[in-house]
Amino acid sequence: MSERIIVPFEGPGAGSGPLAWGQRQVWAAMVESDSSMSMGGVVEVTDRRTTGDFAAELRFFMSRYAAMRTLLRFADDGTVTQEVYGSGETALEVVDADGGPDPAAVAEALADEWRQRKFDYEQEWPLRMGVVRRGGAVTHVVVLICHIAADLGGIAVMMRELAGRDPRTGEPAGPYTADQPLDLARRQLEPASARQTAAAVRYWEAHLRTIPASMFGDPVDRGDPIFCRLRWQSRAMHLASDALCARLGADPAWVLLAAFAAGFERVRPGHGPFVAIGIISNRFRPGLRDVVSPITQDGLCVLDVAGVSAAEAVARARTASMSASKYAYYDPAARADLTERMIRERAEHLDLTCLYNDRRGPRPPAPGDPGPAPAETRVLAEEPLTFLGPKLMVTVEDVPDVVRMTVDVDTRSLSLPDLRTLLHEMEDFVVGA
Known part of the structure; x- marks a missing residue:
């Protein structure tokens, strides 16, 4: 009833x-x-x-x-x-x-x-x-x-x-x-917002002129499932990340972004700088912290970690992450116009379908002695999807005591064995560092 x-x-x-x-x-x-x-x-x-x-x-x-x-x-x-x-x-x-x-x-x-x-x-x-x-x-x-x-x-x-x-x-x-959605839309018509969009367009254009056209090779039909979701976690990666952050004075988000770039370089060596679209909250901006409306937008992360030390990779991830966040607040129509113009000028399609979303919030400092790290790293679930827009999307879940990721993949662009290798290479990067 x-x-x-x-x-x-x-x-x-x-x-x-x-x-x-x-x-x-x-x-x-x-x-x-x-x-x-x-x-x-x-x-x-x-x-x-x-x-x-x-x-x-x-x-x-x-x-x-x-x-x-x-x-x-x-x-x-x-x-x-x-x-x-x-x-x-x-x-x-x-x-x-x-x-x-x-x-x-x-x-x-x-x-x-x-x-x-x-x-x-x-x-x-x-x-x-x-x-x-x-x-x-x-x-x-x-x-x-x-x-x-x-x-x-x-x-x-x-x-x-x-x-x-x-x-x-x-x-x-x-x-x-806080601003309600109509208030926010009106503010985004003001001159200050136009200047913010113009700065973002300049940043995106500088990278879109030079980045690889795609992070993936030509598609390969590997049968079903075409689209797949894999959930994976690592306690060792969490503890190693805490230790690396303490040693380098780094943020966990920079460490994991560096690991993603390094892991991709190991799976697909020589592709050029790592390029991912980061999902940026924008709540760090003045007046946006308490807004109840979607204010996340795409940020462009570009970093080259080939042949560099782990410390240097994390430093480059810091710069890439901060730049992506700084220029992730803009009029979407201006970015769409820019992308179309860059495709015409380069005479090739720009495939920006490698997405990265670190959902973790700020955390207190890790304890000095976390105790022994369990060796368990495991796949929690693997299931087919009926639809997937991007070719690869890595989402870092906001859970304590482990690094847990939900990864959606188009297997025509990255095979499931390569995806599993990528995740373990990410873990190896952090634990080895």
């Missing part, structure tokens, strides 16, 4: 306007993948919160964040704009699992169904929320957010502010002072 609890909401910032830069990049990826790229999932409830409590949480999200009260509008010429509503209604889905399957399985089934079903961008709010009950008690909450409304950093803001509410009244700890 299921029901829907209607939840009214009201908030400031009603209006319409263009998509902000991060939204435009996300929308392009959603169109390419034919997916809402939804984020979220299932959380077990152990603190006796009721359906009323979750309805109040849903009202909080919808009222506080304009991104959750936004629908898309599509013009005949293909232009996409957004309309923010000042009030409306949404629904909390309630599913009773009495006498049937385990509530956890019911919750996972609901989350899977929501992931598979694209949002109706013109009619449906970009936040789906539901609870599963057994015996009248809530056992699980299911939340899915369309990527056009938020990125992982934005979801972290939402969770932090939810936890910071007044425990008696449920009111937020203070007013929402």
Whole structure:
């Protein structure tokens, strides 16, 4: 049995306007993948919160964040704009699992169904929320957010502010002072943003004139699976990275980027400088830390580690990482125009489909004596995918005590044996250093 609890909401910032830069990049990826790229999932409830409590949480999200009260509008010429509503209604889905399957399985089934079903961008709010009950008690909450409304950093803001509410009244700890999506889009039309875009275009152009046209050779049909996802982790790599960071005064992100470049050089030697598109949060920029809207954009990482020491490779990764971040905030249309122009001038296609996304946040200093490192390095899962846009995407997950990576690969461009070799070469680089 299921029901829907209607939840009214009201908030400031009603209006319409263009998509902000991060939204435009996300929308392009959603169109390419034919997916809402939804984020979220299932959380077990152990603190006796009721359906009323979750309805109040849903009202909080919808009222506080304009991104959750936004629908898309599509013009005949293909232009996409957004309309923010000042009030409306949404629904909390309630599913009773009495006498049937385990509530956890019911919750996972609901989350899977929501992931598979694209949002109706013109009619449906970009936040789906539901609870599963057994015996009248809530056992699980299911939340899915369309990527056009938020990125992982934005979801972290939402969770932090939810936890910071007044425990008696449920009111937020203070007013929402960050830009809402329409505010952000308006700021990106100002002269300072035009100068930021121009600087980014100069940086990208300097590299696009000289980098290898592709990190991959000609495609080879290796049969099924064409697209594959591999999840892999290494405790030894984590401990070695901590030790290397302490010795060099380096950031773990630089170490792993250097390892990726060095590993690729060992698998595909002589290809020239390593080139990857980094997924850059942009939340380090003034005024963007608490924005609830997608503000991640592509950054261009270029570094040559062939024949250099590990310390020098990490130093070059630092420079490449910082440059990629500095020039990853721009008008996506300007970058698209630049790429098309470079393809014409070079008379060859530029394949920028090696992606790197280090999702780890800041961590406290590692303890002086971590103890013996277990030898276990293992593949956690390997499964086929139905679609993959890039040819290789390495995502470093934000988990403690190990380096855990989710790697999506087009096996026509990089075979599974070569991918496994790449991961072990990355580990060897860090442990050996």
